[in-house]
Amino acid sequence: MPRRSLYAAAALLVLVFALVPFVPGAPDSYLFFYLFLVFVHIVISQGWNLVAGYTGQISLAQHAFFGIGGYTTAVVSTTLLADGSYYFNPWTLLASGVVAALFAALIGVPLLSKLAGDYFALGTLGFGEIVRVALVKGGSVTGGSFGISISSEPFDTLRPHYWVGLLLAVLATAAVYAISRSRLGLALMAIREDPLAAAASGVDVLLFKVLAFAAGGFMAGIAGGLYAFYVFAVSPGGFLNLNWTLYPILMCVMGGNGTVLGPVLGAFVMTAVFSAANVWLPTAHPIFSGALIILVMLFMPNGILKAQDTRQGVR
Amino acid sequence: MFEDLSLRLVGELVVNGVLFGPMYGVAAIGLSLIFGTMRIIFLAQGAMIVLGGYCAYWAFKLLGVDPYVTLVLLTPASLLAGALVYQLLFRRVAALEDKNVSLLIAVGLTFMLESLMSVAWTPDPRSITTGYTATSFVLGGMRISFTRSIGFAIAIAATLVVTLFLRRTLAGKAVRAVSENMVSASLVGIAPHRVNMIAFAVGIALAGVAGCTLAATYTIDPYFGFLLSLKALIALALGGLGNVGGALAGGVLLGMVESTSAYFLPGWSDAVAYTVFLLVLMFRPQGLFVRSLRKV
Numbered sequence: 001m002p003r004r005s006l007y008a009a010a011a012l013l014v015l016v017f018a019l020v021p022f023v024p025g026a027p028d029s030y031l032f033f034y035l036f037l038v039f040v041h042i043v044i045s046q047g048w049n050l051v052a053g054y055t056g057q058i059s060l061a062q063h064a065f066f067g068i069g070g071y072t073t074a075v076v077s078t079t080l081l082a083d084g085s086y087y088f089n090p091w092t093l094l095a096s097g098v099v100a101a102l103f104a105a106l107i108g109v110p111l112l113s114k115l116a117g118d119y120f121a122l123g124t125l126g127f128g129e130i131v132r133v134a135l136v137k138g139g140s141v142t143g144g145s146f147g148i149s150i151s152s153e154p155f156d157t158l159r160p161h162y163w164v165g166l167l168l169a170v171l172a173t174a175a176v177y178a179i180s181r182s183r184l185g186l187a188l189m190a191i192r193e194d195p196l197a198a199a200a201s202g203v204d205v206l207l208f209k210v211l212a213f214a215a216g217g218f219m220a221g222i223a224g225g226l227y228a229f230y231v232f233a234v235s236p237g238g239f240l241n242l243n244w245t246l247y248p249i250l251m252c253v254m255g256g257n258g259t260v261l262g263p264v265l266g267a268f269v270m271t272a273v274f275s276a277a278n279v280w281l282p283t284a285h286p287i288f289s290g291a292l293i294i295l296v297m298l299f300m301p302n303g304i305l306k307a308q309d310t311r312q313g314v315r
Numbered sequence: 316m317f318e319d320l321s322l323r324l325v326g327e328l329v330v331n332g333v334l335f336g337p338m339y340g341v342a343a344i345g346l347s348l349i350f351g352t353m354r355i356i357f358l359a360q361g362a363m364i365v366l367g368g369y370c371a372y373w374a375f376k377l378l379g380v381d382p383y384v385t386l387v388l389l390t391p392a393s394l395l396a397g398a399l400v401y402q403l404l405f406r407r408v409a410a411l412e413d414k415n416v417s418l419l420i421a422v423g424l425t426f427m428l429e430s431l432m433s434v435a436w437t438p439d440p441r442s443i444t445t446g447y448t449a450t451s452f453v454l455g456g457m458r459i460s461f462t463r464s465i466g467f468a469i470a471i472a473a474t475l476v477v478t479l480f481l482r483r484t485l486a487g488k489a490v491r492a493v494s495e496n497m498v499s500a501s502l503v504g505i506a507p508h509r510v511n512m513i514a515f516a517v518g519i520a521l522a523g524v525a526g527c528t529l530a531a532t533y534t535i536d537p538y539f540g541f542l543l544s545l546k547a548l549i550a551l552a553l554g555g556l557g558n559v560g561g562a563l564a565g566g567v568l569l570g571m572v573e574s575t576s577a578y579f580l581p582g583w584s585d586a587v588a589y590t591v592f593l594l595v596l597m598f599r600p601q602g603l604f605v606r607s608l609r610k611v
Binding site for chain 2: 137246
C-alpha cells in the first residue's frame, strides 16, 4: 500500500475508534472496556517494543515502571490534589511518565553500561523486585501491601478513560513510527544488530540505550497512571504484577517485535483472547493463556508482521 | 553475657542460612545446566519444584508415603518428565537465535502449572506434618531442625551426584562440552538435541528433589514457584553460571544473606537479596567463586 493511503487508513481507523463512545449503549458494554484495555496494552507494549524490538535490550521491568507510574498518580492525587480537582489531570499523567522515566534512566545507566543480553534481563527483573519490596515497606507514603485508594467519587463513565487511552495509544505508536524513521531509530537499530560496530561508527551506545530504556519506562509509567485512574486503587499485587511485563512481551513478539504496528495488532488479538478467556473460563483462564503463549511461540515465533516487513526492507 | 548472646545469635543466623540455602543451590544447579546447554533462563524451574512438592504432599496425604520415600520414586519420574518437556516444548525452538521465544515458553509453562495446581488443589498453603517434623536437636547450644538438616544433606548429595555425572560419564562430558562451545561440540559428533534433553532431564530431576525436600520442610502454595525461580537465579549469579559447586555455594550465601537481613531489616530481606544480586551481576558477572576470569 502506498504511504499516503496507509496514513489515510490509519486516520480513518482512529476516527472510528474516537466515535465509538457516541454509539448508544456502547460505554456500558464489555467491548468498550475491552478497547480501553487494548489501548493501555498498546501504550505499554510500544514502550517495550522500543527497548527490546528496536534497541535489542530485553527488559523485564515494564511492570516496575507501570507500577511506579500508577503509584505516582495515586500519591499526587491523594496528597497534592486532594481537593477533588485531580480527576484526569493531564499533568498527573505526565508526572507518572516522567517519574518512571527518571527511575529508568537512574537504573538504566549502571545496568546498561555493565550488563547485556540475559544478564540485563535478570538485572531488570531484580530491579522490579526491589521496587515491589520498597512499595510494600513504604509505610504511609505507599500504603504498604494494601496500597492507596483514590476517591472514585467523580467517576461517571468510562468515556474519558477511553479517549485518553486512545490518544495515548496513537501518540505512542506515532512516536515509535517517528523514531523508527529518524537518525535516533537508526542508531537504536544499529545497537541492536551489533553494538561494537555501532560504537565504531560513532554511536554513543550507552546514551542511546538509556534513552530508549527511559522512553520505554515513560510509556509504561503513563499507562500505569491511566490504569490507576481506572481502578481507583493501586496496590503492589495489582500494579507490580509480572503480567504487566509478560503481556506486553507477548503482544510484541506475537504481532512482530521491532515493527511499528506489531504491538498494536498483538494488543488487539491477545487482549481479545485474555478477555474472552476471562469471561468464559474465569478460574481456568491462566491455564488457557499459558497454553496459548506456548502454542504461539512454538508455531509463530516471529510474529505476524515480521516476515512481511523484512521483505519490504522496512522495519 | 552480651557477647555470648550475640555470638549465639550470629551462629543461629549462619546455621539457618546454611541449612536453607542449599535448596536454592539445587534449584540453581538445574537452571545452570539448562542455561549452559541451551542459553535460556528456564523460569518455570520454581513451578516445577512446587509441582514436585505437591506430588510429595499428595503421596503423603492420600497414601501415607513418607516424603523421603517419595523422593526416591519422584527423581526418576521427574527425569522422564524433563526429557518430555524438552521434546514437546523446547526442541523446536532450541536452535533459534531469538532467545525470547524459549523464555516466553517457560513463562507460559509457569502460568499453566501455577493455575493448574491452583484450580486442581486450591490456592491454600499446604504442608506435610510427619511424626518427626517438629523434631530438632541441640548442637553447640543451638536448636537445629531435623527436616532442615535432612534437606541440607540431600542438597549436598544431589550436588555430588551431578558433579560426578558431569565429570565421569560420557553424557555428562557431552553436556559440559556443549556448554563450553556448541559449534565445536557438534563438530566432534555430539548431538545437540540429545545433550539438551539430558540437561533438561537432570535439571527437572533436581527440581523434583528440591520439591520433595521443600514440602517436607516448609509450606507450599501454587504461586510460590516464581519466587523460587528468582532465588535460584540469584544463587546462580552469585555462584557463577555453569559452575555446579559455585551454584551450591551461591545458594548457601543467599540463605545467609536472607536470614541475616530478615533479622536486622525485617521485611526487607528480599530487597537486600536482589541488591546483592544486582551488585554481583554488575561487578562480578562471572560469579563470586570463580578464580579464573572467563569471559561471559
